[in-house]
Structure formats: structure tokens, C-alpha cells
Amino acid sequence: MYGLTDTHCHITDERLFxxxxxxxxxxxxxxxVRMLVVCVGFEEYERAxxxxxxxxxxxxxxxxxxxxxxxxxxxxxxxxEELAACKKLIAIGEIGLDYHWDDVAVEDQKIGFIRQLKLxxxxxxxxxxxMREATKxxxxxxxxxxCVGVMHCYSGSYETAEILIRxxxxxxxxxxxxxxxxxxxxxxxxxxPIERLLIETDCxxxxxxxxxxxxxxxxxxxxxxxxxxxxxxxxxxxxxxQLEQNYRRLFYQEG
Numbered sequence: 001m002y003g004l005t006d007t008h009c010h011i012t013d014e015r016l017f018x019x020x021x022x023x024x025x026x027x028x029x030x031x032x033v034r035m036l037v038v039c040v041g042f043e044e045y046e047r048a049x050x051x052x053x054x055x056x057x058x059x060x061x062x063x064x065x066x067x068x069x070x071x072x073x074x075x076x077x078x079x080x081e082e083l084a085a086c087k088k089l090i091a092i093g094e095i096g097l098d099y100h101w102d103d104v105a106v107e108d109q110k111i112g113f114i115r116q117l118k119l120x121x122x123x124x125x126x127x128x129x130x131m132r133e134a135t136k137x138x139x140x141x142x143x144x145x146x147c148v149g150v151m152h153c154y155s156g157s158y159e160t161a162e163i164l165i166r167x168x169x170x171x172x173x174x175x176x177x178x179x180x181x182x183x184x185x186x187x188x189x190x191x192x193p194i195e196r197l198l199i200e201t202d203c204x205x206x207x208x209x210x211x212x213x214x215x216x217x218x219x220x221x222x223x224x225x226x227x228x229x230x231x232x233x234x235x236x237x238x239x240x241x242q243l244e245q246n247y248r249r250l251f252y253q254e255g
Contacts, residue, residue, distance in 0.1 A: 002240035008200035012044035030219035031181030061091035069112040092120040092126025172198040175208035
């Protein structure tokens, strides 16, 4: 029996953490064997540590989301570095650029993004990249740094993915891969090197079909997984093993 890793979830978000025991039981029953918990602040990080201390199978990432940068000060950046330095984090993220919303000015987003990339470089940590309506600037900045990591919930072109893969990035697909109106993503996912693909939920957001509109959680990772099996014409056990190898290669430096 194969197991799946949800490589990007926000189970420490209040909407999910308020029923965390149910969330974790649901995930286990659905064959989820590991989660990468992505925290957007220190309160969420403390919640993730509580879960890790209870023995739940998870890794932890922390970073300042581009739309939230106004919430953080110099002391917060120092705290983030302390956690990175003492190896509490498996990755820095999610970080990046988001031009859809205007909560944070573009130049301020770039400053925060670059600062966190340099932190990841210093401590040899992968990065989890948020890129929304900002492809040109995001790619340009990434190519100026030596980080490796994941393009979270990727929705871009094959050509952009090729560039990023050559620079050390993995491409992660979430619920939108299953949407009935999703054409570009399946076409791109069908052609990319299988050893550079990952899957995620991004819960509580982006719930896959046929549950679109409901609150997402890790148990729904199986729907994105099955869609990727269909797109790639692969047996479930074979694809699951490949995805596991990909995760361990990037985050545990195995293989």
C-alpha cells in the first residue's frame, strides 16, 4: 500500500487547527503518511511544534508571505534566522511575490523576498515559492540566487518551469490540477520530468474537484494524486514511490 506526502499544507491555520485531531485522523485514514506544514507566522509555528512533539509525521517550514510582510519587523526576521540556524525548519516559505493583491508595495515585496532567499542560502535550506501574477520578476530574482526549492501550486507555463527546473526547483501541483476548466496545468504536468514533480493541498484553500468550494484538508491530496496518475498514465504505486523519492531528495538530501 502506497502512502502520500502533502508537501504544502496550512493545518496550523485557525480554521483547521480548531479541529486538528479530526484533521489528522482523516489524513491518516486517507493514506497521508507525512505533511509539510507551512507556517505564515510564529503562532502557527508554535502550533506545528506542538503537533511534532505529539509524534505526528510532519516537517515544518516558516516564512513571511509576500502579502503579510507589513506584519513583520526586524526582530521577527532575527527570530526567523534563529529558527533556521538551530535546524528547526526544513524549508523557508512560503515566500515570493504576489501582484494580485496590493497589501504590500512591489518594492517592499522584493526586499522581503530577497532577504529571505539570502537567509535560505546562508543555512542551506530549500525555499517554498509563492508566485502570483509576478512570473517575470519572481524568476528573475530566483535566478540571481543559489537556492533550490519548490514552486508551490504551480500554474505557469512549460517554458518557465523548464527554466526553474534547470536552476534546481521542483514543480508542485495542487487542487487546481483537477478543476474541470484547468487546461494549461494538465498539459504542462504531462510533459515535465517526473523526478521534479510534487503534489500538495495548500489547505484550507484550493480544494480539488469534486469538493471544490468546501474547506480543504490533507485527506483530499488523493484527488490531485489520482489526477496526476491519469495525466502521466502511471500506476499509483509507481507514481507514489516517485513522489516520495522526489520529496526525500529535495528536503532530506537523499538519493
